[in-house]
Amino acid sequence: MHDLAKNRVHPASVRLIDNLQFRFAAAFSGTSTSFLKSFMQRIAKFYLTKIRGYDPYKLSLATLLFEGSKEEVKYQEKMVYSLAAKYNGMQAGETNGKRGYQLTFLIAYIRDFVMAYNFIAESMETSVPWSRVNELCQNTRKSILENAKRLGIKIEPFVTFRVTLLYETVHSANV
Numbered sequence: 001m002h003d004l005a006k007n008r009v010h011p012a013s014v015r016l017i018d019n020l021q022f023r024f025a026a027a028f029s030g031t032s033t034s035f036l037k038s039f040m041q042r043i044a045k046f047y048l049t050k051i052r053g054y055d056p057y058k059l060s061l062a063t064l065l066f067e068g069s070k071e072e073v074k075y076q077e078k079m080v081y082s083l084a085a086k087y088n089g090m091q092a093g094e095t096n097g098k099r100g101y102q103l104t105f106l107i108a109y110i111r112d113f114v115m116a117y118n119f120i121a122e123s124m125e126t127s128v129p130w131s132r133v134n135e136l137c138q139n140t141r142k143s144i145l146e147n148a149k150r151l152g153i154k155i156e157p158f159v160t161f162r163v164t165l166l167y168e169t170v171h172s173a174n175v
Contacts, residue, residue: 001062001163002130003086009079013065014164015101018137021160022061025103052090061092063100120157125164137161 001016017025048054064080066073081091111121128136141159148157 003083004080005130007079007083009076009083011064011076011080012067013101014062015064016060016062016163017100017103018060018161019058020158021103021162022059023056024158024160025061025100052088061100062089063097065097065101133163 001014004010004014049056062084066076068076084090107123111123114121126136140161144157144159
């Protein structure tokens with residue numbers, strides 16, 4: 001995402017989610033009862049894990065929305081996919097992109113739902129220089145977990161991160 005910002009490639013929407021949020025989203029995708037769809041899901045998993053070598057516990061995911069003239073969209077797609085390939089990334093298709101995009105809206109509803117059952121849930125947003133993104137995420141997670149323990153919260157908090165806006169020198173992070 002930093003390379004997108006540096007190269008001034010700005011799709012209409014870009015959201016990068018961490019591995020925990022990726023696995024959370026995958027849990028909502030469910031499994032198919034159709035033999036063919038179930039078989040295709042297994043083939044996709046085999047391709048991703050065995051052929052591409054992706055570790056399902058280290059994967060992150062970016063959802064992108066392209067808008068503009070055919071030429072603008074074609075240019076953005078070319079730039080995005082060439083930068084993704086540079087980092088061993090790949091295109092996952094429109095259906096998965098839509099599913100990932102919808103997850104960002106679903107999170108707020110899940111938060112509201114679980115609060116009715118005495119769960120504490122909140123999201124925060126901030127901006128940080130690109131050089132400090134990992135530090136921000138690690139320190140925020142550590143602080144939340146330490147404070148939860150100090151306060152006697154018995155279940156470890158579910159802490160995820162999402163990068164939602166691109167700027168050349170900073171990024172916006174949601175916790």
